Amino acid sequence: MSTPIDERGPQRGRPRARRFRAPSAYARTGMGTPEPHASAALAGAAPALLAGGGPPYGSLRPCAPTLPTVQTARPLRSTITPRIIEVRRNILKDNDLRARALRQRFAAAGVRVVSLVSSPGSGKTALLEALLTRLAPAARVAALVGDLATDHDARRLARSGAPVRQINTDTLCHLEARMIETALLDWDLAALDLLFIENVGNLVCPSSYDLGEARRWVLSSVTEGEDKPLKYPTIYNSADLAVITKCDLAEAAGCDLELLHANIEAVRPGMPVIACSASTGAGLDELLANLRGM
Amino acid sequence: MHELSLAMSLIDGVEEECAARPGLKVRAVHLRLGALSGVNADALTFSYQLACQGTPLEGTALVTEATPGRELEIIGLEAAEL
Numbered sequence: 441m442s443t444p445i446d447e448r449g450p451q452r453g454r455p456r457a458r459r460f461r462a463p464s465a466y467a468r469t470g471m472g473t474p475e476p477h478a479s480a481a482l483a484g485a486a487p488a489l490l491a492g493g494g495p496p497y498g499s500l501r502p503c504a505p506t507l508p509t510v511q512t513a514r515p516l517r518s519t520i521t522p523r524i525i526e527v528r529r530n531i532l533k534d535n536d537l538r539a540r541a542l543r544q545r546f547a548a549a550g551v552r553v554v555s556l557v558s559s560p561g562s563g564k565t566a567l568l569e570a571l572l573t574r575l576a577p578a579a580r581v582a583a584l585v586g587d588l589a590t591d592h593d594a595r596r597l598a599r600s601g602a603p604v605r606q607i608n609t610d611t612l613c614h615l616e617a618r619m620i621e622t623a624l625l626d627w628d629l630a631a632l633d634l635l636f637i638e639n640v641g642n643l644v645c646p647s648s649y650d651l652g653e654a655r656r657w658v659l660s661s662v663t664e665g666e667d668k669p670l671k672y673p674t675i676y677n678s679a680d681l682a683v684i685t686k687c688d689l690a691e692a693a694g695c696d697l698e699l700l701h702a703n704i705e706a707v708r709p710g711m712p713v714i715a716c717s718a719s720t721g722a723g724l725d726e727l728l729a730n731l732r733g734m
Numbered sequence: 735m736h737e738l739s740l741a742m743s744l745i746d747g748v749e750e751e752c753a754a755r756p757g758l759k760v761r762a763v764h765l766r767l768g769a770l771s772g773v774n775a776d777a778l779t780f781s782y783q784l785a786c787q788g789t790p791l792e793g794t795a796l797v798t799e800a801t802p803g804r805e806l807e808i809i810g811l812e813a814a815e816l
Contacts, residue, residue, distance in 0.1 A: 527809065
């Protein structure tokens with residue numbers, strides 16, 4: 441083990457020194473703090489190793505990444521059988537209760553609510569802009585739009601003439617029911633027929649948060665590749681309709697639309713799929729018909 | 735971030751359950767975690783440890799049971815020995 445290292449001459453300590461810094465580099469990501477004793481053990485072991493003594497290098501490896509230490513949250517086992525009190529409690533309870541109350545309010549006011557989820561840049565805002573522009577003159581339609589920062593989307597959507605409100609989540613990666621509650625505080629729901637909620641661009645976390653919507657649309661653009669549904673099945677499982685966006689770019693992006701359809705079907709059998717393009721207007725009539733059928 | 739807010743909801747839930755059972759000292763929280771819940775067990779365990787700090791639940795363990803559905807629920811509180 442020590443022979444090849446010694447052959448590197450004066451440079452021999454460098455590769456190993458990089459390995460020894462791994463725990464602090466890991467700590468900088470904010471995911472965890474290495475245990476002090478682990479770093480101390482590494483620091484103490486390094487000179488011994490360089491001097492050719494001490495244990496072989498391989499024996500230090502278990503100390504380097506600290507991830508396992510934060511995961512092993514096991515209860516201490518005693519010889520007495522632990523007393524377990526049975527409870528049944530949904531963790532999302534608070535959000536679920538708020539979402540249920542919202543859903544009841546929406547139903548009572550006769551407003552149909554559709555939320556849009558997708559990765560950033562899939563075309564949620566472009567699609568909403570196209571739909572609002574077509575709907576706003578006649579229908580009583582409004583939109584809430586979520587982003588970490590800026591009111592760019594709200595300004596963009598407001599050009600349609602529909603009432604629009606921006607929700608800034610600051611650092612949060614998804615919208616929650618209480619944010620919808622707050623955003624609707626001074627809105628008269630009875631004056632609306634249709635409300636869109638554009639979630640933060642994210643294919644992971646929004647799947648766990650019910651916003652009280654009647655329908656959830658998951659968008660996938662042709663530039664994202666056909667396997668998006670396979671890679672992010674959870675969000676597809678939480679949705680009611682899949683919308684393929686930017687269809688005018690399918691050929692240029694080399695997107696196999698049939699394969700994309702098949703992948704959506706594989707993840708969520710039976711879910712309706714509508715292909716559209718906000719820029720050419722293709723498929724928008726089909727989406728509007730879907731909204732009327734709600 | 736997502737798991738951290740879930741961990742905080744989890745702790746609120748456990749604290750409410752504890753409030754309904756005076757004298758109960760919890761050693762571990764048992765959780766059922768569905769494959770379709772969108773939650774990673776390791777990330778949730780890590781967030782739980784962070785979110786527990788400074789609460790009566792500090793030092794308690796989180797035991798997760800993997801299930802195939804959408805479950806995300808507390809199923810048991812393991813009491814500490816007296």
